[in-house]
Amino acid sequence: MKTAFLSALLSLSAVAAAQTPPATPAPTPIPQGAPVELRGLWVDAFGPGIKTPAEVDRLVADARAMNVNVLFAQVGRRGDCYCLKAAMPPTDDPAVPPGFDPLAYLIEKAHPLGLQVHAWIITTAIWNSTTPPKSPAHAFNAHGPDRAGRDNWILGKFDGTVKAGSDWLLDPGHPDAAEYIRNMYVSVVQNYDVDGIQFDRVRYPDFNPVGGPNSWGYNETALARFRAETGATGTPAPEDPAWAGWRRTQVTNLVRDTALAVKAVRPDVSVNAATITYGAGPTTDEGFALTRTYNEVLQDWLTWVREGYLDLNVMMNYKRDFVPEQAGWFNTWAAYAAGLRVRSPGVFQVSGSSIYLNDQRSILSQVRKTRGLGIGWAGYSYRTPDADVNAGKRTAAEVLPELTAKLAGPGGPFATPVRWVRPNPSALRALRGTLATTGTAPLGGRTVRLLDESGEEVARTTTNGVGGYGFLHVPDRAVRVEVGGVTGEVVTAPAGKVTDLPALTVP
Structure with a gap:
């Protein structure tokens, strides 16, 4: 009886073993002698990606399989941090286990494989819920719309609106808000072995006429500064050229000051920005001042490149390749960036691709265009790796293996692993x-x-x-x-x- 039982048990074990899929092989590091080329992947915090140990393990395995080498990981969403040691309080996101430090764990798992981790933080957005943040130290609680005078850091619009869509934002023209923003990035660099920091939404908001003028920036402290520094009186109209130029300079100074502060802590950390490329791109540097980027959201990233404030300019060149007009826009911006790479060789150029808006054939088309120009590529985003996932027709788990095979399989543009290096x-x-x-x-x-x-x-x-x-x-x-x-x-x-x-x- 005992022998029969053991035989049956062994038979069941054999069947179970036959049905168990083989273990996924551990990812191997990028070879030290591999060529240098930037291939990035944005990992946003509005869905799975870095919130649990299992998500991070899956992410780094997927990134290595895809042969990318830089993870732009969103650790700052709205005045919070997916980390435990920063100027911002830890996130209230319930998906993060208590005591877990997503940024620390991501670095621990990514670095041995040769994957860089760049801390992506939304620069100006501060909160978007009717329920206030839990931490009293959160900037929204301490300096939100219910505060008066200089204690109020909230960006306002010419018509009195104080929310851009669903978000409250910090005004770059408020000196205390600008200092707080700078310290967000610096605190992450001080406490974590990140390879870079990335600005996002480092500009004035949308919700303006196409082409401008921009109607934001009417925080009372910022307005008082403008009047004192320029001699202006009253409240400037959005189209006032002096007011537009002053606001544009506030964003530029914020990027400059943060870059200096970060480099003072660790000179080998990459300072980069996800930059705007709305509509048609310029063909000359003089033409940049005519773009929607410059006029509609008051972002002068050409100056940031020329003055060396950035190590990487990561354009959000989000266009649908299957729409001829948008494909033309993509090509023009990418070609302009390739020219900048020659004129400002100290700043590397990256053309970010909206993989979430494109089918897989179009994604590969944009990858090949970008590489053909000798600039880097980044895809937005890991959570939504093609248009079908973005539309809810398929899941990322279904699509990622297909896209990975097309990118990194035999004959694919990423078939050979490459590495990226920190600034010298x-x-x-x-x-x-x-x-x-x-x-x-x-x-x-x-x-x-x-x-x-x-x-x-x-x-x-x-x-x-x-x-x-x-x-x-x-x-x-x-x-x-x-x-x-x-x-x-x-x-x-x-x-x-x-x-x-x-x-x-x-x-």
């Missing part, structure tokens, strides 16, 4: 400083010129709301700063660091 710290040569004043004139909005020993101007910038300024493209020779006829001491910026200058006192 020795290429960094940066200066930053702050103005002080003996008078009552505002410190913000001052023009700061960088001069060489002969007095020739080599760069210029504008101070932020508290008199801060900086340069990330400093030549390897003696220079000095000049503000309104007052000059600072002569300095030669050393390579590999951000050098802080003594405060410069101006009238």
